Amino acid sequence: MINKFLQPLFALSLCAASSLALAQDVFPSKPIKLVVPYAAGGPADMLARGVADKLGPRLGQPVVIENKPGAGGHTGAELVAKGPADGYTLVLGTIAHNGAVKLYKNLRYDPTNDLQPVILIAESPSVLLVKQDSPAKSVAELLALARSQPGKLTYGSAGNGSAMHMAAELFRYMTKIDYVHVPYRGGAPAMADLLGGQIDLLFESLGTAHQQLKGGKVRALAVTSTTRNPSLPDVPTVAEAGVAGYSSVPWYTISVARGVPPSIVSKLNAEINAVLKAPDLIQRWEPLGVLALGGSVADAVKRNQAETAKWSAVIDAANIKLE
The missing domain is CATH 3.40.190.150 (Bordetella uptake gene, domain 1)
Incomplete structure (x- = not known):
């Protein structure tokens, strides 16, 4: 039995413990x-x-x-x-x-x-980009360019295993072309090197490609979805552009x-x-x-x-x- 003189102190400690437990349960x-x-x-x-x-x-x-x-x-x-x-x-x-x-x-x-x-x-979806002054103005022209100089073209990515990397590797596999992967520590530095001419192409996220597209610094050849994207209605899908069955979203x-x-x-x-x-x-x-x-x-x-x-x-x- 709790001493009557200790009852107020005991009650206070219970309240404090309950308050602490409640505080710990509140997230965040x-x-x-x-x-x-x-x-x-x-x-x-x-x-x-x-x-x-x-x-x-x-x-x-x-x-x-x-x-x-x-x-x-x-x-x-x-x-x-x-x-x-x-x-x-x-x-x-x-x-x-x-x-x-x-x-x-x-x-x-x-x-x-x-x-x-x-x-x-x-x-x-991603969008296949080349620099505005690239000789490739379509997917067909890009493929012809790649086949004319195997292993010479370079593409950038946000890193090994990134969406950019996998989209490009699927493209390589389905078209049987040969090009060189240059991995970066994110999409932004990869885009910077595309703009600077250090790499030849990029499968960039559509969400971050629009700024460069509006600035006229890059050219969109195709989107990687199964249907055209409403934000770029005039840009074909990779499948429409000749790589049947291609899709990467x-x-x-x-x-x-x-x-x-x-x-x-x-x-x-x-x-x-x-x-x-x-x-x-x-x-x-x-x-x-x-x-x-x-x-x-x-x-x-x-x-x-x-x-x-x-x-x-x-x-x-x-x-x-x-x-």
């Missing part, structure tokens, strides 16, 4: 970090910043972008996968983490098992470390879904050819599984290997 109670595993300025970075700007006010905490490029997007993703499973560190995932995992033989983590998908963010997710409590994953999913339905975000992305997705955690897992099956088959069939 501090800023959240969204890791973009590529250099600033690329498609993943653009999408992450669009989401973060609106997600912070909804959660009542800042959502801070941190660019951690390296290893084709795996440096940043590994940091998240091996970090605390508390939901305070997110990662913007791409095909490198969600579909082309078979390409990597010596990763120090397992993207499929060490990362928990939270939500599908968006999808956007990059998709993006937000993931956390495996082991984050389901209640936190569910809360993040719900709040990001709300962000992706914001009319001004949709209006900003649609003219760039970016389709906001959203949906359940299960939807993200299902998409990743389907894409992994597709790209694993492509990697095997095309015998794609890292340099």
Whole structure:
């Protein structure tokens, strides 16, 4: 039995313990970090910043972008996968983490098992670009140019296993051309070298290609989707341009470390879904050819599984290997 003189103190301690437990249960109670595993300025970075700007006010905490490029997007993703499973560190995932995992033989983590998908963010086709002064004015002319000088043309990417890399390797496999891959630490530096003439072509995300297209510095030869994109109605698909059956549509997710409590994953999913339905975000992305997705955690897992099956088959069939 508790001494009557100690009862007020005991009651006070119970209240304090209850308050502490409640405080610990409230998520989020501090800023959240969204890791973009590529250099600033690329498609993943653009999408992450669009989401973060609106997600912070909804959660009542800042959502801070941190660019951690390296290893084709795996440096940043590994940091998240091996970090605390508390939901305070997110990662913007791409095909490198969600579909082309078979390409990597010596990763120090397992993207499929060490990362928990939270939500599908968006999808956007890539666009095959050459510099404005390139002699290739169509896919047919580009193929003729490549075949006239095997192994001479170069293409850039955001890194090994990136959407840019896989789109170009699928193109190589289906057209039987030979060109040289130049991997960068993100899409932005790859675009800079295309503009500077250091590389010959690029499968850039449509979302970030529009600025250069409007400036007249690059020429779009084809989009990688199965249908033409409304933002570039006069640009054919790669399939229309002569490579029958070609299709490559990059998709993006937000993931956390495996082991984050389901209640936190569910809360993040719900709040990001709300962000992706914001009319001004949709209006900003649609003219760039970016389709906001959203949906359940299960939807993200299902998409990743389907894409992994597709790209694993492509990697095997095309015998794609890292340099």
